[in-house]
Amino acid sequence: MLVLASKSPRRRELLALYGYNFKVVTSYFDENSIKENDPLELVKKLAYCKANSVKESYPDDIILAADTIVYVNDKVLNKPIDENDAYKMLKYLSDVKKHYVATGVCIIKKNKVYNFVEKTTVYFHDLRDEEIWEYINSKEPLDKAGAYGIQGKGSSLVKKINGDFYNVVGLPISRINRILKKIS
Secondary structure, eight states: OEEEOOOOHHHHHHHHHTTOOEEEOOOOOOGGGOOOSSHHHHHHHHHHHHHHHHHTTOTTSEEEEEEEEEEETTEEEOOOSSHHHHHHHHHHHHHHOEEEEEEEEEEEETTEEEEEEEEEEEEEOOOOHHHHHHHHHTTGGGGSGGGOOTTTGGGGGEEEEESOHHHHHTOOHHHHHHHHHHHO
């Protein structure tokens, strides 16, 4: 059986879209216990630790864990703490024009570990304050890293991307699908 070590509704939707039967098991791994300055190494380690913590309870299953971050110049933008924090993040992303979304993925089957990072470049439009506040008032950005969701109303903030769209959503499903087909 496939075990998704994530409570993310977007990850569940993407796995379901590909027709996977899976069980959701939330990892309670303490993400703050990982101290890493390199954003790519950070998400890779977080995904591995989440998967490994769930593997202990499901040793015979395939475990899939992921962690997604938004970053600029090695500065990670987490989920906003409130609407003002969301505004600051979105204004910053608009001003810098280009940022990155990285998803660390770990798939474990018995003793075989597939641990990788998918990185996508995202370019924002020049955003007016009114646009930013209109988006924030939708409440959509308040539970998302970097304060936006590309799969929803946040798509209007994005000028273009270079890379995997679904990686920005939170799960590079194409690459994951290829690995799962190979090991199942």
